[in-house]
Each structure stands twice: as structure tokens, then as C-alpha cells.
Amino acid sequence: MTFPLSRLKVGIDVPWVTSWSAEPVTGVGACLTTPGLPAVMQASRPGYGKPNYSENHHYRQRLSVQRMLCPMCGQPTQKGDRWTLTAKRKTAGTLRAQGLGDSIPSDLADTRVVIDAGAIAPLHKACAEASAVQCPHLSADPALDLKTFALRWMISPLLVPTDQPGLPPVVAFLQLCGITDAHDRR
Template identity: 55%
Template sequence: MNDVAKSRLKVGLDVPWVTSWSGEAVLGVGPCASVGGRLAVRQAERPGFGRPNYSRNHLRRQRLTVARMLCPMCGEPTPEDDRWLQTARRTTAGILRARSFAAALPPALGDDRVVVDAGAIAPCHLACAGRAAAHCPHLQAHTSGELIAFPYAWIVLPLMVRAGPTHVLDSTARPASAVSFLQLCGITTETDRAWRSRAPLTSADS
């Protein structure tokens, strides 16, 4: 891995801070501070070496953007009044529950509450939004150009994977669940009384 050349592209300017590079190999599973010491999929840290993989976020940097509200473009913290999403969609808590997120959502959150499903993309600064759209081909293909203001309340939904003994760095003999990415969901103050008409059909409905 040491023979991977350093790119002329600048991290945080030409390439989003959160983007994974070809010089950053996935290392396996082990405790990670990005999720409070829980088991997580780990990856080498060599931003700027090799080629940027715009369609793939670096595992640890992605988790940090969500856990610490860091701008995925520049890597700096975002203040409450300057958090913007480019690929998010508005939905309801009930629809998310119907899509297998029931265990991760607080029971007190009503099914009709409007939420902003950001996926695995943390909000960025307004000043960084234009730069991200200009420099990230993957983002260009998955955004309408509309910016959505991120709400003041949110929940984090860990995306888990199963890791066998050969992937666990501390040689644990049993398979373990590990965090891959952190998914982000903003909670608005709005409700949608007609949310059931937009909910996906389940096997019980068919």
C-alpha cells in the first residue's frame, strides 16, 4: 500500500473530505472511537493517496461526519443554522418503520411525524454545497440541486453488518455485529396525517 502515489487533488477542496481513496484498504473489524468504542468496520487512513472513489465514503470519516456533525465536504463542524442536505428526502416515521427501521426509531415518535431521511450523508455548509456539487460526480448524478435545511433534532441509525472470526481484529472466536456506516434522520415539527397512503405495502397488506 505504501507505493500508492499521493494525488494532486486536494482533500476538502477538489475531493470531499468523506470520500474514500484507493490507497485506503478495509482492515477488518475492531473497536472504534467513532461509535463510542463499539465494534465497527475499520479502514486505513490515507486520504489523498491513490484515486478518489467518489461513490464510496470512507468508513470512519463517514461515521465521524454523522456523530460529530462534520461537513462531508471540508470536514469541519457545521453550526446549527448552517446545515444543508443535497440528496435527502422528506418522509414520515411510519414509512421508515415499514422499511425495517422500527427498532431504531424512538417509540414516542409518532408515525405521522415528518422526518428528513438523509441516508448516510451528513449535512454540509452552504458554502461547501456548491463546491461539492461541482467536484463530486457521484453527487451530480444523485441530486436535483435542491437544498434542504437540516432540522434541529435528529436521530442516528447504525447500519450493522455481521463479521466472522477472520474479520475481527481481536481474534474473537464468535461472529459479531459491527457498525459499518451511520445513517442520519432529521426530525421536523411537522406531521402528515395522510402518511399511510404513501406507505409501502407489506406482505400482510397484499
């Protein structure tokens, strides 16, 4: 099956992190974004076929979190220009209660406020503002809230089971959580 080059431009019309129909999942393998852990691998042909807006590309998503690349344009974000639209403020205690405590430093108090960005790396402010207008999914979200990301963060693997019995789960995506200096003492 061949996939023609789309008229839609990656990083302009379609987020850089979005998966395309020309990019099938190819299996499990070693990935530089997940040292020591096997990961879901996917063909890389962004811009060919049709964008699957609801699906992140496995490798580009992991790279965006690991290297702080803007998911919209794919370029590095710098300290002072890292923004989120959809991240939720929680406490470290809430994350631990959700079973996501493995990546939280043990010296972080349960009251410490964290910014759960899910699988979405911070964007440049200009990219965030453009996405909020252009993306139908985002522009329909009443909870949309442009705010700065944190100066420190932690990354945890989002694991999926393999279809082969007896093998351990593999990394599908990376989850990102910012660490603030604030405490929630309610």
C-alpha cells in the same frame, strides 16, 4: 504497494469523506464512533493514491455523522448552516415499516415528518452549492434539492455481517435522520 500523494486536494477537489486507494479495510475493532459496538476499521491515508468516489471512508463517514462534520470539507457544521442535497422527507411510520424503527424514539408519532439523510451528514451551504456543480454524480441527479436539515436528529448503525460464522454483525457506517416538527396526515 506504495501510493503517491495525489495532486487532488482533500476537502477541495475530493470530498473529505471519500475513500482513497491507499486506505484498505483492516478488519473489525473498537471505534470511538460506535461505543460498545465493533466496527469496520480502515487505514487512514486520505490524499494518497486515487480517490474512490463511490466509496465513503468507514471511519470518516461515521465521524461526520457523529460529530456533524461537513462531508465535503470535514469541518464542523453549525446550527443554522446545515444543508442537504439528497435527503428524502418521509414519515416516522414509513421508517418503522422499513425496519429502521430501532433508533426512532417511541413517542414519535407515525405521522411525524423526518428527513432521511442516509449516510450523508449535512453540509455547509457553500459546500453543498459547490458540490452540486462540481460532482458529476450530483449534478446529474434530477431530484437534487437543497434544503435545510433539522434541529434534532437520530443516528442508527448500518450493520454488515462478518465473514466469521457465529459472530454478530458489525457497524459499517452510521445513518442519519432529522426530526422535524411537522406532521404528514395524508
